[in-house]
Amino acid sequence: MEEPATRELDSVSDGASDDDMPVMLPTDGGGSIRKGCDPFAQTQRSKLQHRRARINQQINKEMRMRAGAENLFRATTNNKVKETVALELSFVNSNLQLLKEELEELNSNR
Structure with missing residues (x-):
């Protein structure tokens, strides 16, 4: 009995485990099939990159808020407003x- 033909897939490892690598399945002359290949699935590395990008966006937003609050604190003469802005600055x-x-x-955790 003849063994079914298989084709090798060229893949580049990004440090992911073997579980993330495509599994070779027998072909019937039409090409190989990747088991569990989901183009929308995110790798662990891409998940980390998305999380870092999100945190950096939040940091930038907080920095803009802090700059605005510091400007308001310096510009105002109203003690009640200064007190409120100082409290907001501590939260920021x-x-x-x-x-x-x-x-960090x-x-x-690389």
Whole structure:
């Protein structure tokens, strides 16, 4: 009995496990079939990149908020407004610190 023909797939490893690599299936002359090949499936690396991009966007937003709050703090003479803006600045700085720590953690888990 003759073994069914198979074709090798050229693939580049990005450090992913063998589970992420396509599985070779026998062909019947028409070409190979990739088992579980989903073009919308994200690799672990792309998930990390998307998460980093999202965190960087949030950091940029917080930085703009902080710059605006600092400008308002310097421009106002109303003590009530200064007090409110100072409180908001403390929240923004806290959020920035948390986002930067989260980004550092993602970058260290390579």
